[in-house]
Amino acid sequence: MPSADPVTTPRLDQSVEERPAGRGSPHPVSWWIWAIGIAVATTRSPGIVSTVILLAALVAVVWLCHEHSAFSRAFPAYLALATAVVIVRVVFYVLVGIKTGGDVLVPLPRIPLPDWAGGIALLGPVTASGLLAAASAGLALAALLVCFGSAVALTNPQRTLRSLPASLHLLGTSAVIAMTLAPQLVESWQRVRRAQALRGRSLRGRRAVAATTLPVLEDALERSIALAASMDSRGYARVHKGSSRTVLALMLGALVGAALGTYALLDGSGPRWLAFPLLAAGATAAITGSIIASRRIATTTYRPDTWGARESLIAGCGVAVAVLAVAVPAILPPPLRGAAADVGGWSLTFIVCGALAIVPALVAVRR
Amino acid sequence: MIRFDAVTFRYSEASTPVLDNASLSIPEGELCLVVGATGSGKSTVLRLVNGLAPHFTGGHLTGTVTVDGLDTRTHPPRDLAGTVGVVGQDPLAGFVTERVEDELAYSMEQLGVPAPTMRQRVEEVIDLLGLHRLRHRALTTLSAGEQQRVAIGSALTAGPRVLVLDEPTSALDPHAAEEVLAALLRLVHDLGVTVLLAEHRLERVIQYADSVLRLDTEGALEYGTPAVVLASSPIAPPIVELGRLDGWEPLPLSIRDARRVAGPLRERLRSAQSSVPSGAVAPAAGSIALTARGLRVRYGRMTAIDGLDLDLRAGELTALMGRNGSGKSSLLWALQGTGTRSDGTVRVVGRHGMAGGSSAEHGSGLPGGPGAVVGSDPASGVDPATLAPDAAIRHIVLVPHAPADLLYLESVGAECREADRAAGALPGTASATLERLWPGVPEAAHPRDLSEGQRLALVLALQLAGAPGVVLLDEPTRGLDYEAKRRLGALLAEVTASGGAVLLSSHDVEFVAGTADRVVVLSDGEIITDGPVSDVLTASPGFAPQVARILRPLPFLTVDGVRRAIAGTL
Helix, strand or coil: CCCEEEECCCCCCEEEEEECCCCCCCCHHHHHHHHHHHHHHHHCCCCCHHHHHHHHHHHHHHHHHCCHHHHHHHHHHHHHHHHHHHHHHHHHHHHHCCCCCCCCCCCCEEEECCHHCCCCEEECCCEEEHHHHHHHHHHHHHHHHHHHHHHHHHCCCHHHHHHHCCHHHHHHHHHHHHHHHHHHHHHHHHHHHHHHCCCCCCHHHHHHHHHHHHHHHHHHHHHHHHHHHHHHHHHCCCCCCCCHHHHHHCCCCCCHHHHHHHHHHHHCCHHHHHHHHHHHHHHHHHHHHHHHHHHCCCCCCCCCCCCCCHHHHHHHHHHHHHHHHHHHHHHHHHCCCCCCCCCCCCCCHHHHHHHHHHHHHHHHCCC | CCCEEEEEECCCCCCCCCCEEEEEEECCCCCCCCCHHCCCHHHHHHHHHHCCCHHHHEEEEEEEEEEECCCCCCCCCHHHHEEEECCCCCHHHHHHCCCCHHHHHHHHHHHHHHHHHHHHCCCCCCCCHHHCCCCCCEECCCCCCHHHHHHHHHHHHCCEEEEEEEEECCCCHHHHHHHHHHHHHHHHHCCEEEEEEECCCCHHHHHHHCCCCEEEECCEEEEEEEHHHHHCCCCCCHHHHHHHHHHHCCCCCHEEEHHHCCHHHHHHHHHHHHHHHCCCCCCCCEEEEEEEEEEEECCCCEEEEEEEEEEECCCCCCEECCCCCHHHHHHHHHHCCCCCCCEEEEECCCCCCCCCCCCCHHHHHHCCCCCCCCCCHHHCCCCCHHHHHHHHCCCEEEEEEHHHHHHHCHHHHHHHHHHHHHCCCCCCCHHHHHHHCEEEEEEEECCHHHHHHHHHHHHHHHHHHHHHCEEEECCCCCCCCCHHHHHHHHHHHHHHHHCCCCEEEEECCCHHHCCEEEEEEEECCEEEEEEEEHHHHHHHCCCHHHHHHHHHCCCCCCCHHHHHHHHHCC
């Protein structure tokens, strides 16, 4: 059906088509390390100003270095989502938040709820410090979202999946197919709706849904069978010899280690001494499992992405930002930590972090 | 290279086998054409070659199929990937990646070919198939012909000894089809690849074939040189039918060979022509059924139809031709009223000279059209876009290129009753039409279980229930065999005979030559040529049917025309 489709749906990737496939743009993994580093830093941010500095660095780098793809065009959506998170957090504070003492900004009445509500009270006096704390907490979550959005905008997820180790190759292929499925469903839904209008009766309600769903699903089924047949005849999964229990156990172990280790590392109140051993053990298990699994698969990669000095710099900046944000407050004596007690959250460390975070823009600006 | 040894294959749910005790051996470097009516099992034979049948499709296989010494019983399709390359009917459905270059490399990645070899092979295939301009493009942005070439390229990079193609040119215009076939021919000649090709439109490929494999519906097959197999085949391209008519021996298969033996026939026809005014009788120009003025269709910045004027007359069958993406579908949808129309007017004149039932819903005057208006005044017509859907189907209907999209009920009978209700026709109208168009379609059958031809007949019967004055069809001949096309031609003739105007888009030159009265050629949204079928199709070498090429400069288009002319002289 490719020939005669009069519905020219705006193609998501139209502007990419003449451009060499990511040639010249840095290795996607370097951008992910950079974004994760900044995400770690934001969790240690002392307040609004520090978080905003990091956010500004993220936005600046995305604006300067993004690729022309549907994913980079989704970045504003991430920003909107982040803003919504902050607003929701503040609204919740005003509505049901626990109001502590301080300078009262808006003296709202406090409406106690019945006992079954667990002692929650509606409204109450809104204080400046409470408002700031709520905004700061919302911003922390928003910053994580923006970190993720930046990584997605700066890399093409399909390229990222290609850089996965061979053991995850089958997973990567499935993800790529899943990504192309949604636009295809939308397209065939539009086609069927248009065609059925030709029958001379506008269907409504349940019948309309049934009438369109059936052909669309049939279409999707036929496509997936055709795709499966095509992949089978092109050698997909040819040298994959099934999964082994060792690999599964190692991968599960790695996951648990990574989860616990990350929790211990990021949560300032957790048992810090546990963090690094757990993370290291998790990483070892992951690498071992991956190596064992990769040996069983003999696929190769066409034009693998290369890792050079530029990639090291980008990833290094991310790591440096994370290390600075985590280590400096821990090492420095309290008086030198900057104005940590300040509600605004000024911090010399985070100004340095912001400057470091923006460095990749110097080496990766798109032409 | 390919050996079938006493092969019997049956799908689990079917009672009759697709192949019954078939044995054959196709040598290396041969281009073998697989022909047969719809449902004779062409696709199944192709699937047997790379093991998709029975490994993927299921079914019961006895006997052995070996390809390059590998038994498909012990080698599933993925193990044969380096030996057999497969190109499906809809290349887009088989693409795994997003970009041309990645798609070309996909098979090799799966086979574990080292990176330097991969780059080298991708370059070779890009040069061989002329894909260098496309290499960085996204697959969805390619035209149908380009997609097909990429699909062939991606099957080729794995270095297969055998290439299997299922109707690779069915969606392509004549020029794009020739490009694809030229690419295939280079593979056969330069690389010694064995090619197995299934195709309905024999006229496109027969001249390139080294051998023909003909399948019967009873599971028997015949394999041999094209001239021998086709001499007795019920399925034959016009060139073979002409040869049989005039008793040419051996049968010529290329236009060049046919012209060399057609001298005496041309002489006879020339004298026949001078004595009897033969050829198609100019159809009596009916009254105007549809008129479009200054029609423009834009999608964003892209202009699909650019200021087009068109009149359709009652009782006339007009064919809309033009390369892929020239705006044929956009035009049909815009005329019908459902599709985008950015500018211009469309008026449908009611069937019996009435201004289409209630004339209250239109009042705007029409700017006087440039063409001479015959019959009733088109300004009195009605704009189909302003009509409610149930009123519109009594004036103008469209059969889209995927007719199955229109069907949503459980059985043929239910669909017919629904159509009668929607069009306000007498109960039984649609099913009576269907019975005439394609006798023997069971009422209780599920529409999805019908063959392509039956389904098209059903949709046409449903759409004709309201006795519309204008019938539009988008590529109705795709995937139809010669028999189904003959029936379609007959039923369209019936529509025009009862005073309907038909506009159909098609790439099928032979079908248009046999059925149309008038041809409109579209390019980039503009009408390039508009004239009687005999003038347009003989003028352009790209669109000329085989008979016209052989008998040029005589104005014959079809074997039937020649037959009539000869009969006239006797």
